[in-house]
Amino acid sequence: MRLLGLAGLALLAACGRNEPEADEGAVQPTTGATEAAAEPVESPTLAAIKRRGRLNCGVNQGLVGFAHTDNRGQWRGFDVDFCRGLAAAIFGNPDAVRFVPLSAENRFEALTEGRIDVLWRNTSWTMERDTGGQLAFAGINYYDGQGFLVRRSLDLNSASELNGARVCVQAGSTSALNAEDYFRSRGIEHRAVVLPTEEAARQAYGREDCDAFTADVSALAAARTTLGDSQQHMILPDIISKEALGPVTRRGDEQWTAVVRWTQNALILAEELGVTQANVEERAEQAREPQIRRLLGSEGDFGQRLGLSETWAVDAIKGVGNYGEIFQRNLGSQSPLDLARGLNAQWNARPGGLIYGLPVR
Template sequence: MRLKSIAVIAYGLLSVGFSTASYANLKDDIIQRGTLKCGVSSDKMGFSYINDQGKWAGMDVDYCRAVAAAVLGDPKKVEYITTTSKNRFTSLASGEIDILSRSTTWTVSRDAKLGADFTTIWFYDGQGFMTRKSLGIKSATELNGATFCLSPGTTSEHNLADYFGSRGLTYRSVVFEKTEELYAAYQKGRCDALTNDVTGLAARRTLFKDPNQHVILPEVISKEPLGPYVKQGDNEWRDVVTMVGNALIEAEELGVTQQNAAKLAKSSPKPKIKRLLGTEGSLGTDLGLKPDWALKAIEATGNYGEVFARNVGVNSPLKFERGANALYTNGGLMYSPPFR
């Protein structure tokens, strides 16, 4: 009996050890390290790419900058690590990156099977099709028998199979791991069409030699809620990354901007703004951050509307409409939980 009791105690101690390891505090490690490791794409204009000034830019990049500002007090303290559609979740699981901010779709299987947790919906998108205008195709159903250039391990690959299979249509595929190789092959005529998030297709088309010779078809065949992932098992880190995005959404709703945030933090009489900016309440402490964490994030990137306009909206070459990405008060789906 004594040996059995010792064995039970030992097992319990081991279990506690495993539990502690699986819920390691990444936030504190990042603070000690002084740098946030952010997994991104390198070539998706408007989301994560290197701009003409040789600097990282885009909505997904801004998310990491906001997290760095909230956690480290400085949006420049980010190390950007290029990932592919194939290795992105492996990079997250291995600890190579702290956050995957790469226009990645939230799905049940990814949350359940890949050791990753989704955080905030950062962009609502949907999958579409692009083909050469010279083919004269007006609808996706006319792509029966077409050859598609595809990336492995993406929701686009599975959605295409579902869409064509349910309609009795056939297609051939040519697979490329690297995005730049995929689009280069399409432009050389190795495939008839591309399928991806509509925003991704539109962004890539702007880089083609003659964008007007390529058409995006009218069908949108899927729901693609995009946003950052973190490694599963660290609830505090997931809360931090989730609430940084929500803080920028809440800031837009409350009229807090990059320009007026500091002033409002000192003078606003509104309780909602005070709680958001850390001059009232304990939200920062609750998250294990400084009281002004959200203020720092907003000062780094602006609110969600500013991030959208600068990278993909009216102030960008892409000129995307807000659509589903407008605030819920303006007919969209963007909605933050209460900051209280």
């Protein structure tokens, strides 16, 4: 009996060596992880949008180049086109969208309260916003930086010469915080003239209620086009911040965030692969390149993974064009802003930028 007991203990010990002890601090895989990967959880936001029959997209109240209404009351702009592209990906119709104009101060409240489905309003991705528990950033569609607009008559060469200046800035924006950091760190005295909206800040600058207007450089370029004597104003060379702008969704619906992320990515990747608004249907039918076939739904089930049709990317590109086409007509050489691509060039362009399409595979 004693020998048998020892043999049994030895056998148990040998078996134990094949099963390492569990690490109490390790995350254990959950049952059904394979099924979850194969069949994504349905997005309640996407389901509500489909029932409603339209996308509710939060945009700027009026910023030339990004979101504004033309003389016929039609919404135009860079962010507006991304909203239209998302509507096209969902419904096959870029007009199935309602634009909700929002200020910097009420934009996040509108999102978290469910009055909009996505916020596409030149919003900077920051750590505080990302870790606050309510917001989810779906990607970056524009790389910007903060600068200063001044009158040429002041004969300034740098923002460091704004000692004692009155500086107009929008309330509730990162611009106010960045400007305070910039001047305080350099010991430069200034008086912040804080206005409730970007439009109010632009108008105050136009009335000469302040000596400089600070905002993202793209916003300053837009503001300059609205001034009657635009050539009498200049953007100083100083860039005092990094502003990564992109769409924001509500935290807690990861599948919806993925729909927004991959629709934006499809428009970026389309430019890289030479797929345009004019040729997208032809490329969908005739392309032999695997990466184009996957993007345009000729191979794989990527639309199904998002809860969309297999032509989701074709519909988005057909509706608004690729990233380069969207940029050129709203911000680039085909627009009043005439902004260079700069950091917003494709990663493989010459010179290269930071725009990089994630692989669909």
